[in-house]
Amino acid sequence: xxxxxxxxxxxxxxxxxxxxxxxxxxxxxxxxxxxxxxxxxxxxxxxxxxxxxxxxxxxxxxxxxxxxxxxxxxxxxxxxxxxxxxxxxxxxxxxxxxxxxxxxxxxxxxxxxxxxxxxxxxxxxxxxxxxxxxxxxxxxxxxxxxxxxxxxxxxxxxxxxxxxxxxxxxxxxxxxxxxxxxxxxxxxxxxxxxxxxxxxxxxxxxxxxxxxxxxxxxxxxxxxxxxxxxxxxxxxxxxxxxxxxxxxxxxxxxxxxxxxxxxxxxxxxxxxxxxxxxxxxxxxxxxxxxxxxxxxxxxxxxxxxxxxxxxxxxxxxxxxxxxxx
Numbered sequence: 001x002x003x004x005x006x007x008x009x010x011x012x013x014x015x016x017x018x019x020x021x022x023x024x025x026x027x028x029x030x031x032x033x034x035x036x037x038x039x040x041x042x043x044x045x046x047x048x049x050x051x052x053x054x055x056x057x058x059x060x061x062x063x064x065x066x067x068x069x070x071x072x073x074x075x076x077x078x079x080x081x082x083x084x085x086x087x088x089x090x091x092x093x094x095x096x097x098x099x100x101x102x103x104x105x106x107x108x109x110x111x112x113x114x115x116x117x118x119x120x121x122x123x124x125x126x127x128x129x130x131x132x133x134x135x136x137x138x139x140x141x142x143x144x145x146x147x148x149x150x151x152x153x154x155x156x157x158x159x160x161x162x163x164x165x166x167x168x169x170x171x172x173x174x175x176x177x178x179x180x181x182x183x184x185x186x187x188x189x190x191x192x193x194x195x196x197x198x199x200x201x202x203x204x205x206x207x208x209x210x211x212x213x214x215x216x217x218x219x220x221x222x223x224x225x226x227x228x229x230x231x232x233x234x235x236x237x238x239x240x241x242x243x244x245x246x247x248x249x250x251x252x253x254x255x256x257x258x259x260x261x262x263x264x265x266x267x268x269x270x271x272x273x274x275x276x277x278x279x280x281x282x283x284x285x286x287x288x289x290x291x292x293x294x295x296x297x298x299x300x301x302x303x304x305x306x307x308x309x310x311x312x313x314x315x316x317x318x319x320x321x322x323x324x325x
Contacts, residue, residue: 001201003208003258009286011298016209016288025207026215031094031125031222049073049102049109056142058135068135069120070142071098073105074150079113083185083316084143084152086117086172088136090163090290092193092211092219093124101162111309112316115150117143121168128225129237136172137179144182144323155320158186158249163211163261163290164219166192166253170239170268177247183321184249188312191255191289192265195240196220196233200263208258211289216260240264245275250319252280252311254304256287282307 008016023030051074055067075082085108089096098118105116121135140159147154161169166189173187198204198216206213221228224237235242251272255265265281272279284291284300292308295301 001204001206001208001258001260003206003288007258007286008209008288009284009291009295009298009300011300012287012291012295015294019209019294023210025212025218026092027218028125028222031092031218049106050099056138058138068138069098070139071118071120073102073109073116073118075109075113075115078151080151081153082113082115082151083156083158084117084147084150085114086119086136086140086143086157086159086169088121088159088161088165088168088172089118090161090165091123092215093129093132093164093167093223094219095123096165107305107309108312111313114316115152124219124222124225129223129227132168132223133171133175133236136168137175140172140176140182140184153320155183155322156185156316157182157321157323158188158315158319159184160188160190161192162190162293164193164223166190167194167239170194171236173248173251174239174242175236180324183323185321186315186319187249187251188253188308189251190253190292190308191259191261192239192253192268193219193261194238194268195264196224196228196238197240198260200267202258202262203260203264206258206260208256208260208288210294211260213260240268242268242271245271245277248272248275248277249321250278250315252308252315254282254284254292254307256289256291257283257285258287259289261289280311 052072054070119139122131159169170189269279269281287300292301292304
């Protein structure tokens with residue numbers, strides 16, 4: 001899908017032109033540079049709203065192995081029986097830090113009194129699939145086991161994330177359902193990275209700003225490693241490959257109409273609804289990837305962020321999932 005300037009929302013066109021000039025697409029070397037730049041984001045946001053950092057062991061880790069860092073964000077005045085939200089940052093599975101979404105955490109916390117746990121999962125250049133998923137699942141189990149200590153409702157654990165983090169949120173919901181060790185009450189995979197095959201109209205030959213087909217190919221190649229392009233890719237890696245959606249938690253998402261993930265997101269949420277799951281997907285016309293962050297003060301950016309908070313508040317009031325024994 002070739003994206004011309006007149007297809008972009010008028011309020012996003014200037015940002016789109018600048019992004020296309022500065023960063024036409026991601027490639028392997030770009031991901032390496034982005035990892036270095038994301039460390040600056042970590043420093044900049046390191047104290048912003050952050051309540052605590054803890055380091056936990058990964059399963060089967062040995063003495064001296066790196067621990068998994070969890071960033072924990074709590075309200076200043078804790079609220080009893082609040083939701084717990086596990087949030088995965090974006091970055092094509094290849095870069096990014098939990099700190100980069102701290103402004104979103106603040107909004108979730110102010111709205112519901114929730115606690116947000118954001119794992120610094122391993123990145124694909126050094127640890128391809130399933131490393132990131134395993135780290136996120138380890139963090140989810142930690143959230144379950146520490147819910148009462150943190151003043152949270154154990155039956156109201158939720159997952160969310162943007163872009164690759166949205167893909168991880170969707171994958172985590174599938175993985176947790178199949179493992180049967182922890183129940184998820186609600187999922188928010190925003191403009192998620194779901195399909196490695198790029199077989200939809202919106203994902204083929206897409207040259208939209210910020211994220212396009214060439215970027216997508218590079219990211220999936222890194223993330224899947226040896227199984228990229230094979231028939232061995234599971235739904236835990238690419239949720240669009242899922243064939244049985246029954247038993248997954250209710251869901252909300254939004255996506256731009258001109259970005260590569262549009263069709264795979266719409267189709268995935270259609271599958272959820274066909275399985276009898278409450279799932280809403282909003283498509284914002286003329287919007288490219290991460291428009292709610294790049295253009296947070298534009299009309300569609302404000303509308304998307306308001307819709308997210310509205311659905312999160314509804315979930316906090318209506319969705320519960322008792323934990324298995």
